[in-house]
Amino acid sequence: MRNISLILKQFSRSVLLVAGLAVCGFNANAQTDAAKGEALFKAKCTACHKIDTRMTGPALGPQLTQETDDAYLTKWIQNNQALIAAKNPKALKIYNEFNQAGMTVFAELSDADVGNIITYVRTEWKTMQEERAKAPAGGAAAAEQGPSSLVVWGLIGVIVIALIVILVLNKVIGTLERLLLNRQGVSLIEEETAEEAETKAARAAVFKKLIKNKKLVFFVVLCLTIAFGSWNWVTMWNTNVHQGYQPEQPIKYSHELHAGAMKIECQYCHVAAFKGKNASIPSLNICMNCHKSVKTESPEIHKIYDALGYDPNTAKYDSTKAKPIQWVRVHNLPDLAYFNHSQHVKVGGIKCQTCHGQIQEMKEVYQYSPLTMKWCIQCHKRTQVNxxxxxxxxxxxxxxxxxxxxxxxxxxxxxxxxxxxxxx
Ligand code: HEC
Ligand code: HEC
Ligand code: HEC
Ligand code: HEC
Ligand code: HEC
Ligand code: HEC
Known part of the structure; x- marks a missing residue:
């Protein structure tokens, strides 16, 4: 009996081992496929597609999950023009849905390549959805990160009012008590005044003594002067320093979304920063590269359309109706100082974030650095030139x-x- 159970144990172990190896091998295979797919996707498709949002082409995550006919998809990706020419109904439908935008032909991709891309997109989309399902909890936790300043000030207000009420009530109670005693014919007034007079005299004496103490008077005057002086000093130094300045912009454009989550490079919009003095604010035509088809229903995006005189229904521009957006300038040096972006960004190799903070995390841009002369000079003293x-x-x-x-x-x-x- 013992022998049999031993043999059974060994047998089951080896079965487990083989199964485990098989699973590992399979996993490794899937991983390399998805990794190959990812590289191809990033190199060939991201110009027009994202996995989770519509760009020039459809959001590929949902698209490839809905459409399960891989043979059709492979044909589409390798040569969509052929399918359209052959009047394939599916191909015609999506082609017209996207105003016949037309996708690049990828004849160079093998069936295996396309399979890898599809595998990558599907798995990536699945993990994205799983993460999103988890996200609300995290979001709520982030929102609860400490009380807002309104709450703090409210609390302080309540405490101050409570103190005042207590003081007033105390006074009232005291007066009432005295009145009551007076009514009852118990007069404490004379004794009290006598006592009070005594304490008053004593206080006056102490005060006189203190005033005569020249060292003490000098010390107090010195303290006041230092306090007032340093307050003055700080205020003067900070006149015209706008660190933290965060004006409200006419369109709720978010760097957190575009430069952060979507990872659009700074130079896609601020290309001039590498070429000349000013980084400059991008023209709305750059936004239209995507927003012609992205979020077309949003009122914020309609502000872009209005500013350009663009009619989303006819997809035509009418320059007579255009009225430029007035972005509010955040950073502004006085004219007497010359600052050149390309000197710092291109020649000096300094990152935008060194001077502007973590812009890609800002919903609304604010002035991160003081932009004072001291700030320029200190960096020039510390930074080694390459x-x-x-x-x-x-x-x-x-x-x-x-x-x-x-x-x-x-x-x-x-x-x-x-x-x-x-x-x-
Ligand atoms: C130049 C832009 C562009 C590039 C690059 C591009 N696509 Fe597209 N794609 C489109 C457009 C636009 C559509 C919508 C149909 C149309 O107008 O032709 C589309 C549609 C699709 C569809 C939907 C087909 C259907 O019937 O459901 C798939 C799948 C697709 N693309 C995959 C890819 C893959 C994979 C790559 C990279 C190898 C890629 N695309 C690269 C623009 C592009
Ligand atoms: C999709 C286009 C786009 C991208 C990408 C982008 N920006 Fe901007 N940026 C804008 C627009 C539009 C404004 C003006 C509105 C505003 O201030 O939010 C702006 C404003 C700014 C400002 C403030 C300008 C002022 O008025 O002083 C700074 C600084 C800035 N961007 C830095 C960056 C950096 C750094 C990156 C990369 C991490 C970046 N931007 C990526 C479009 C873009
Ligand atoms: C040492 C200083 C100096 C350098 C270096 C210099 N310039 Fe000039 N440039 C001048 C001055 C001064 C004038 C105005 C002369 C006049 O009006 O007679 C001028 C005039 C000009 C004008 C004529 C402008 C007009 O309205 O008539 C042009 C064009 C010009 N420069 C181009 C260049 C180019 C291109 C370079 C580089 C290859 C260059 N300059 C380098 C000093 C310089
Ligand atoms: C590379 C493509 C791209 C460019 C360029 C781009 N955007 Fe966007 N933008 C998007 C996408 C995608 C979204 C939608 C994200 C989502 O689904 O919420 C978006 C969302 C927005 C929204 C939020 C709309 C809403 O109601 O939620 C605003 C406002 C916006 N963009 C303004 C701009 C402005 C202004 C510019 C030009 C300076 C610009 N975008 C350039 C892709 C782009
Ligand atoms: C060495 C510090 C420094 C670096 C690095 C830097 N900036 Fe600036 N940036 C400034 C200063 C200072 C101003 C204000 C300039 C003015 O008022 O003349 C400014 C202004 C801007 C503005 C407002 C428009 C303009 O051109 O005045 C934008 C947009 C901007 N920066 C974007 C960028 C981007 C994008 C990068 C990275 C590619 C970058 N900056 C790197 C210091 C810097
Ligand atoms: C984050 C560090 C940093 C800050 C902040 C900074 N600079 Fe610079 N700056 C540099 C570096 C590094 C160089 C040298 C780049 C090179 O190799 O030419 C430079 C070079 C310059 C030059 C050219 C000097 C020359 O010899 O030609 C000028 C002008 C200048 N900065 C102005 C400013 C002004 C004005 C400010 C403040 C508004 C400022 N910088 C803020 C790092 C900084």
């Missing part, structure tokens, strides 16, 4: 060598014939 591969520094080093050898150094060698030195 001179490698920079022709400007190469020429300075060359000039330096010449100076050392006592050779002739011209202004031209120091960049004196570069156009931007004299023109801007």
């Amino acid at each position: 001179s490698k591969g920079n022709a400007y520094y190469d020429s300075i080093l060359a000039a330096h060598e010449k100076f050392k050898k006592g050779e002739k150094v011209t202004a031209a060698l120091l960049g004196g014939i570069e156009c931007a030195k004299c023109h801007y």
Whole structure:
């Protein structure tokens, strides 16, 4: 008996082992497929598709979950034009639904490639939905992160009012008690006044003594001067410093959504930051690259349409009806200071976030840095300049060598014939 049970145990163990290995192998296979699919999807499809939202093309997560005919999908992705030309009803339907926008033909993708992309999109969409199902709880927790300032001020108000009420009631009760005693013919007034007079005199004496104490008076005056002086100092330094400034913008455009969640690169909209002095605010045409078809029903997006004189029903622009959006400027140096974005972003290699904070987490932009002269200077003192591969520094080093050898150094060698030195 014992032997049999031992054999059975060993047998079941080896079965488990084989099953386990099989599962692992299968998993590894699925993973590499999805990983290959992800790479292909990111390289070829993200220009027009997202998994969870509609862009130029449909949101692929729901699309590929609804449409289960993989043979059709493979044909579509490899050559949608052929399907449309052959008047495939499914293909025609989606083609017309998207105003015949037309998708790129991907003849170079093999059946396996397409299969990998589809696997990736479906699994990714599934995890996204699972995460979303969990999200509300997390969101609520985040919202409850500490009381709002309104609540705090409300509490302080209630406490102050309560204190005042207590004081007033105390006074009233005292007076009433005295009146009651008076009525009953018990007069305490004379004794009290006598006592009070005594204490008053004593207090006056102490006060006089204190005033005569010159050291103490000096100390008090000094304290007051320091307090007032430092308050003044801080206020003066902070005049015209707008750190934290967060104006309300005419459209509820959110960096948290576009630059954060959707990971659109800063330069997609602020391309000028790498090219010149100003980073500049993007024109609404950039928004239309997506919003012609994204969230077309939103009143906020209709503000974009109105500003451009665009009619979403006819998809036509009427420039006579256009009235530009007045974005409220957040950052603003006075004219007497020259600040150049490309010098810092491109030459200096400084990240936008170093100066502007975590913009990709801001629903509404606010001024993160003080933008004072002290702020500019402190960074210039602390930041090491990267001179490698920079022709400007190469020429300075060359000039330096010449100076050392006592050779002739011209202004031209120091960049004196570069156009931007004299023109801007
Ligand atoms: C240039 C933009 C563009 C690119 C790139 C693009 N698509 Fe599309 N896709 C579209 C548009 C637009 C549609 C809607 C149909 C139409 O107008 O042709 C669409 C539709 C689809 C459909 C829906 C077909 C149906 O009948 O349900 C699938 C699936 C699809 N695309 C997959 C992909 C995949 C996978 C890639 C990457 C290999 C890709 N697309 C790349 C623009 C694009
Ligand atoms: C889809 C376009 C878009 C993208 C991407 C984008 N921005 Fe913006 N940005 C805008 C618009 C529109 C405004 C003006 C409205 C506002 O202030 O919110 C703006 C305003 C700003 C401002 C304030 C400008 C002022 O008035 O002083 C800063 C700073 C800024 N963006 C930095 C960034 C950074 C950093 C990134 C990348 C992490 C980024 N933006 C990505 C469109 C974009
Ligand atoms: C690359 C595509 C893309 C670009 C460019 C883009 N957006 Fe968006 N935007 C989206 C998507 C996608 C959503 C919707 C997300 C969702 O489903 O809630 C959105 C949402 C919005 C919303 C919220 C609408 C609502 O009612 O929820 C506003 C407002 C908005 N965008 C304004 C802008 C402005 C202004 C610009 C130009 C500076 C811009 N967007 C550029 C893709 C884009
Ligand atoms: C070294 C600090 C610094 C860095 C890095 C920086 N900025 Fe700025 N940014 C500023 C200052 C200072 C201003 C105000 C300029 C003015 O008023 O002339 C500004 C203004 C802006 C504005 C308002 C419009 C304008 O051009 O004045 C935008 C938009 C902006 N920055 C975006 C960006 C983006 C995007 C990046 C990254 C690619 C970036 N900034 C990197 C300091 C910086
Ligand atoms: C986060 C650090 C940082 C901040 C903040 C900063 N700078 Fe700079 N700045 C640099 C670096 C690094 C360089 C050198 C870039 C290079 O290699 O040319 C530079 C270079 C410059 C230059 C060119 C100097 C030259 O020799 O040609 C000017 C002008 C300048 N900054 C102005 C400003 C002003 C004005 C401010 C404040 C509004 C400011 N910077 C804020 C880091 C900073
Ligand atoms: C050392 C300083 C300096 C440098 C470097 C310089 N310029 Fe000039 N440039 C001037 C001055 C000063 C004038 C005005 C002369 C006049 O009006 O007679 C001028 C005039 C001009 C004009 C004529 C403008 C007009 O309205 O007539 C042009 C165009 C021009 N420069 C282009 C350039 C270009 C391109 C470069 C770079 C290759 C350059 N400059 C480099 C100083 C300079």
